[in-house]
Amino acid sequence: MKVTRTKAERQARIREIAHSIWESEGRPVGQSLRHWYMAEKLVLAEEQNTPPTPPKRKNAKPAKRE
Numbered sequence: 001m002k003v004t005r006t007k008a009e010r011q012a013r014i015r016e017i018a019h020s021i022w023e024s025e026g027r028p029v030g031q032s033l034r035h036w037y038m039a040e041k042l043v044l045a046e047e048q049n050t051p052p053t054p055p056k057r058k059n060a061k062p063a064k065r066e
Contacts, residue, residue: 002047002048002049003046003047003049004047005047010043010047013039013043013046014036014039014040014043015039016039017038017039017042017043018032018035018036018038018039019035021035021038021039022035
C-alpha cells in the first residue's frame, strides 16, 4: 500500500529523519545536505512501500523439504 503525503508532510518527514541521522552520527557539522538526501531516499521508499530485496546468491540451493 502506497503512502500519500502532502508536500508539507513529506518535507516534515524528511526533516525528522535527517535530524535523526544527524544525531546518530554524533551531530557532525557540514553534513546537512548529505543527511537530507539520505532522508529523501528513505521517505521515497516509505511512500512507494518497496521493501529492500536481498541480493540473490550465486549457486543457491533450494531449501530442503521434509
